[in-house]
Each structure stands twice: as C-alpha cells, then as structure tokens.
Amino acid sequence: MQASTSEQFVISVLLEDALTRALVKAGLTDEELDRLGFQKDLTIADRILSFQGIQESVMKAAEVVAPFTDIESDVYRNKKHSFYFA
Numbered sequence: 684m685q686a687s688t689s690e691q692f693v694i695s696v697l698l699e700d701a702l703t704r705a706l707v708k709a710g711l712t713d714e715e716l717d718r719l720g721f722q723k724d725l726t727i728a729d730r731i732l733s734f735q736g737i738q739e740s741v742m743k744a745a746e747v748v749a750p751f752t753d754i755e756s757d758v759y760r761n762k763k764h765s766f767y768f769a
Contacts, residue, residue, distance in 0.1 A: 699721070700730065703723050
C-alpha cells in the first residue's frame with residue numbers, strides 16, 4: 684500500500700473518533716449514531732486494526748491491480764497527469 688493511503692486511513696480514524704465523541708457529547712442516542720454509521724464503542728486501536736482486513740483484500744487483488752499501477756507509472760514517467768474520482 685502506498686504510504687499516503689495508510690496515512691489517510693490513520694487521519695480518518697482520528698477524525699472519525701473525534702466526531703463520534705462530539706456527537707455523543709451533543710446528545711445523540713445510540714440509535715441515531717448507528718443510523719449515521721458511527722460506532723461509539725470502537726477504540727482508536729480497534730479502528731486502526733480494522734485496516735488489516737482492507738490490506739489483506741488489496742494484497743489478494745495485487746496481481747489483478749498491478750497492470751493498472753504499471754500504466755499509472757508510465758503516465759507519470761511521460762510527464763502526463765492522472766485524475767482520480769471517488
């Protein structure tokens with residue numbers, strides 16, 4: 684995995700934890716948090732450890748994904764640009 688992906692995941696975990704705490708402090712119920720997709724009982728460690736499943740999935744798909752990273756590398760090598768849409 685690229686370092687930026689890992690870094691973004693950790694920052695997202697910290698942001699999600701802070702937002703969850705703020706929503707709990709604001710008085711949202713467990714049902715409201717659940718409906719919004721927040722899990723207040725997860726620790727930061729639990730959230731970071733969840734990355735393992737994501738990483739395992741990516742590693743299983745590495746052989747299929749590798750040709751696309753080669754194409755991307757060639758694009759940058761030829762001083763072209765790449766745009767990502769999520």
